[in-house]
Structure formats: structure tokens, C-alpha cells
Amino acid sequence: MRLTCLLIATFSAAIGVSCASAAMAGSTVADAAGTRQSAPAETMDALLAKPLYRMRPIEAGRYIAWVHEAQPDLRKRIAAIGRKFIGQPYRLNLLGEFPYQVHDELPMFSLDQSDCVVFVEHTYAMALSRSWEEFFWMLQRIRYRDGIIGVATRNHYTEVDWNVANRWLVTDISAELAGPNGPSYTMTVDRASFLKSRHNTAAKLAVETTRQAYVPKEQVNAVTSQLREGDYVNVISSRAGQALTTHVGLIVLGPNGERHLLHSSDPEVREETLGAFSARAAAREERNRQAGKDGHKLVGFKFLRLNDDIVVPPMAPQPRP
Numbered sequence: 019m020r021l022t023c024l025l026i027a028t029f030s031a032a033i034g035v036s037c038a039s040a041a042m043a044g045s046t047v048a049d050a051a052g053t054r055q056s057a058p059a060e061t062m063d064a065l066l067a068k069p070l071y072r073m074r075p076i077e078a079g080r081y082i083a084w085v086h087e088a089q090p091d092l093r094k095r096i097a098a099i100g101r102k103f104i105g106q107p108y109r110l111n112l113l114g115e116f117p118y119q120v121h122d123e124l125p126m127f128s129l130d131q132s133d134c135v136v137f138v139e140h141t142y143a144m145a146l147s148r149s150w151e152e153f154f155w156m157l158q159r160i161r162y163r164d165g166i167i168g169v170a171t172r173n174h175y176t177e178v179d180w181n182v183a184n185r186w187l188v189t190d191i192s193a194e195l196a197g198p199n200g201p202s203y204t205m206t207v208d209r210a211s212f213l214k215s216r217h218n219t220a221a222k223l224a225v226e227t228t229r230q231a232y233v234p235k236e237q238v239n240a241v242t243s244q245l246r247e248g249d250y251v252n253v254i255s256s257r258a259g260q261a262l263t264t265h266v267g268l269i270v271l272g273p274n275g276e277r278h279l280l281h282s283s284d285p286e287v288r289e290e291t292l293g294a295f296s297a298r299a300a301a302r303e304e305r306n307r308q309a310g311k312d313g314h315k316l317v318g319f320k321f322l323r324l325n326d327d328i329v330v331p332p333m334a335p336q337p338r339p
Contacts, residue, residue, distance in 0.1 A: 070099070071106035071130050078129060079150030086148045093248040093324065096145045097270040100280045103141065106287040107131050118167050121217050126167075127157060134266045135180075137282035138250065141268060142187065145248075146330065156330070160184060165333030170221045175207050176252055176263035177230050181322060186331050188250045188322035193231035195241045195321060202231045203254075203261035230254075232261075234318040238292055242277045245269045245321060251279060252320035253295075257312060264314055269321075292319075 062084060065077055073081060081102075089095040109131040114124025128136060143156040159165040162172055163183045173179035181190055193200060209223040232254045233241055246269065253265035267281025270289065280289045290298075299316040306313040 069105055070102040071132075073129060075129070075150055078144075079153070082144050082147055082153055083149055085144075092145060092328070093246060096141060096248040096268065096324070097280070099144050100137075100141045100268055100270060100287075101289065103132065103137060103282075103287045104280075104289060106137070106282065108133060108282050108284045108286055112136050113161075115167060115169055115172075119169060121169055121219060127154065132282040132287060134282050135176075137287060138266050138268060146328070155333075159330065159333055160187070164331075166336060169217045169219050170213055170223075174209070174212065175205075176266060177205055177320070178207055178226055178228055181252075181320075186325070187328060188324055190231075190320065191323045192233055192320040195244060196231055196233045196237065200231055200237075201234055201318070202229045203256075204228075205230050205262060230261075230320065232318040232320045235296055235316055238296070238319060241321075242292060245277050246324065247271045248324040250322040250324065251281075252322070253316065254318045254320060255314035256317045257314045261317055263320065 059080075060077065062080070065073070065080060066084075068077070070078060070081065085095060085098060089098050107130070110133050112124065112128055112131060112133050113126060113136055114122045116123045116125055118126065127140070129140075132140065139157060139160050143153050143160055147153040147156050158167055160173075162168065163179070164171070173183050181188070193202075204227065206225060206227045208225045210221050210225075213219040213221050213223075232252075249269040251267045251269060252263040253267070254261055255264040256262075265281065265283065267279045270278050270280045272278050272291070277292060278289050279292050279295050281287070281295075296316060303313065303315050
């Protein structure tokens with residue numbers, strides 16, 4: 019699983035797919051004579067009463083098509099879809115490349131559970147799609163560098179993989195929000211070592227070092243009015259002097275226009291203010307201090323603006339294994 023959501027466990031499913039064709043509007047049943055007949059599809063009102071994590075893929079496909087027509091504004095559509103996941107159970111180490119690759123048996127999508135990255139990716143992919151088939155394509159375009167499926171091309175590191183590979187979707191505005199004297203941290207990643215130790219996969223990849231700007235937690239209240247619905251949030255934490263992204267989520271607007279964080283965190287997907295999130299982080303840090311634990315400490319946030327004019331780039335050709 020991605021490094022970000024491996025770290026959230028210290029900071030904070032496979033699902034069965036029917037053999038029925040995704041093009042069918044309902045399931046099939048057999049009558050007394052053994053003749054297969056199509057069962058009537060669930061009414062849209064009944065379907066809309068369900069949370070997304072209780073839908074089957076064929077039902078989610080109908081919802082994706084419906085919400086695309088019902089809510090033409092992309093930012094509002096992201097918020098609507100994200101809220102449709104509220105209550106979805108949290109589970110770490112959730113997705114992989116199975117059955118395309120068999121280094122593990124983790125599937126390539128999940129509706130019934132999520133971690134922080136899975137929630138964001140599924141929400142964005144659904145909001146950009148009109149059908150289940152397009153959603154699944156879009157999900158891989160977001161999850162992998164150039165859309166090439168594989169553990170070595172998955173966007174494992176938030177700052178230097180996910181944020182960079184998805185510049186067509188979001189733009190980092192952290193330095194702009196933090197100002198000319200805003201803080202930054204050095205991040206060094208050794209992808210080859212990570213892939214070998216975590217996934218038993220050999221790859222020749224150079225070590226990369228970057229500087230990452232962020233908004234300190236003390237300054238967040240001063241910049242929240244500049245955030246827009248659908249923007250992407252990286253939670254920056256530090257331990258032993260090393261800062262990095264430990265959690266991610268989405269910005270949505272509350273009933274009075276206040277900025278909320280919509281995210282997947284143990285035990286389930288939730289919506290709360292950034293202030294409430296920071297308060298929970300502070301309480302956790304105090305518990306760790308009293309217990310003598312050296313846990314991650316919240317230092318600030320990176321904010322990435324959802325682009326206004328999104329042009330989804332094509333996938334690169336999938337190389338033959």
C-alpha cells in the first residue's frame with residue numbers, strides 16, 4: 019500500500035465482483051423451468067438512499083451516471099460523491115495490482131472499505147467519469163504514473179509521486195498560501211529500496227531529494243477562506259526531525275461556507291473542520307507524550323488546488339510483461 023497510508027496508522031477489500039455483465043441493468047434469476055430472466059433494476063430513489071460503500075459495482079455505475087447529470091459542477095460533484103462515502107469503514111493496506119500482478123492478492127479497487135488515499139482517488143475518479151467503465155479507467159490513470167499499471171509505477175510517495183503525476187488534476191499552492199517566508203522541509207526518497215523491501219520488486223530508480231513547502235498549522239485559519247471545494251489536502255507531520263505527508267483528504271464546504279476536511283481515517287470516512295482535525299491530533303500527541311511514545315506530530319498542511327480546466331491525459335501504452 020502507499021507509504022502515506024502506511025504512516026497514517028501511526029498518525030491517526032477485496033470485494034466480490036459478480037460474473038454478470040456490467041452492461042445489465044439488473045441481476046438475473048432462474049424461474050422454475052430454469053429459464054434465466056432479468057430481475058427489475060432497483061429504482062433510482064432506492065439506489066440514492068444507499069451509501070456508495072453498500073453498492074455493487076453495477077449500482078455504483080448507475081449512480082456515477084446519475085450524479086454526473088444531476089450535478090454538472092465538478093467541485094460540487096466531488097463533494098456529493100465524497101459525502102456518499104461517509105461511514106465507509108477504514109482499512110489500511112487495501113489495494114494492489116491483483117490479478118494484473120500477483121506480488122500480493124490485493125485488488126485494484128474497493129467500494130466497501132477505504133484508506134485515506136483510496137478514498138480520495140475513488141472520489142476524484144468517480145467525479146470525472148460517466149460510467150463504471152470510465153471510473154475504473156480513470157482510477158488507474160490517477161493511481162499510476164502515466165496510467166501504466168504496476169507496483170513500480172504506482173504513486174507511492176504523496177509529495178514526489180502522486181502530486182507530481184497528477185498535475186493535470188491538481189496544482190500545489192502551498193508556497194503561495196504560506197508566503198515568501200513560509201516553511202519547507204527536505205524530502206529524500208529511495209524508491210528502489212522501498213519497492214524491494216515492501217513489495218519484493220527490483221527496480222533501477224535514482225534516489226530523489228526535494229524541498230516541500232507547507233502551511234504551518236498555526237497559519238491555517240488565516241488561509242482557509244482561500245480554499246475551494248474539491249481541493250486536495252496533505253497532512254504534514256514530523257517525527258525525529260523528518261517531515262512528510264502522513265494523511266490526505268479533500269476540502270468541502272459546510273452549510274455556512276466554512277471549510278471542512280472530508281477524509282478516511284480510522285474507524286470510518288468522516289467530515290470535520292480543519293480545527294477539529296487539528297484538535298484531535300493535539301489530543302493524540304498528548305496521549306503519546308504521557309505514554310512516553312514518540313509518535314508523529316502535526317506541523318501543518320500542503321494544499322493543492324483542483325484545476326479549473328482539467329484535460330485528462332491519455333494513458334501511456336501498457337508494456338508487455
